[in-house]
Amino acid sequence: MQHVSDAAQLSTDAEPPLSASIEAILLVVDEPIDEVTLAQVLETPRDQIAATLRGLAQDYDDAGRGFELRSVAGGWRLYTRPECAAVVERFVLDGQQAKLTQAALETLAVVAYRQPVSRARVSAVRGVNCDGVMRTLTTRGLVEEAGVDTESGATLYRTSSYFLERLGMKSLADLPPLAQYLPELDEMDSESMTPSSGLQTPAETSGLSAGEDGHEQNG
Structure with missing residues (x-):
């Protein structure tokens, strides 16, 4: 039983994969996050961060997910896909007007x-x-x-x-x-x-x- 407990503790303490860590951060940011900040937070070389971001973006595209990862305004952020815009708009607005004149x-x-x-x-x-x-x-x-x-x-x-x-x-x-x-x-x-x-x-x-x-x- 002790061995099982120790294994569970090690599993809990283990660092998640880099791609998973980046995804978790992308899900909570409210503005594009730059590669330098991600590199500092995750203590990982910027080149590796950039490569992982590009890989994630390609994976989402290949899988046809309802969201995509874009590089905008000097950072990276998840966006819903343009083809899903009508569905998202109905959900977010719920019939309310929130657009520019x-x-x-x-x-x-x-x-x-x-x-x-x-x-x-x-x-x-x-x-x-x-x-x-x-x-x-x-x-x-x-x-x-x-x-x-x-x-x-x-x-x-x-x-x-x-x-x-x-x-x-x-x-x-x-x-x-x-x-x-x-x-x-x-x-x-x-x-x-x-x-x-x-x-x-x-x-x-x-x-x-x-x-x-x-x-x-x-x-």
Whole structure:
């Protein structure tokens, strides 16, 4: 009996496989976790961590699992597969509206393509005051402050790492080539400029669909 007890204790104390340890961490993180952090926590060389992550991603793809492992925003995180989006949306939303409005999508697109940019510049592009929408995007963590314009003293804004995470992109270089639809910065001075067409596209393709609160308002 003593031998059985000792064996059970050894089994409990044994370190789990590296892949299992990484999976366990991935299941509890609320943002992409980088390879350096994983290497430090698991006391394992970064190269080995990277190889294991790539192996796990390939295993999930080969098995056709309902989730996938992506490298986004400088780290790794588990995501549900795009083909399962409709099912997940029904489960999460349960009929409730939790999406961005058309105004919020257009404003977010302007910030994404012209960052760092001030609220006044964004309003000039869209032809309407965007202060309220900018506050909504900032509150939701999609947009963040990026310093102050040295000439005007206006606060500048940029998209956040959470924005990249939501779109499943590694960097802004992955944005669709839609910059030609936006006026140049030196053309943004007029407060009466009309909104550019198609500005909502990059956000829509990411799942940030129209319908969420982000009501356009002054001030």
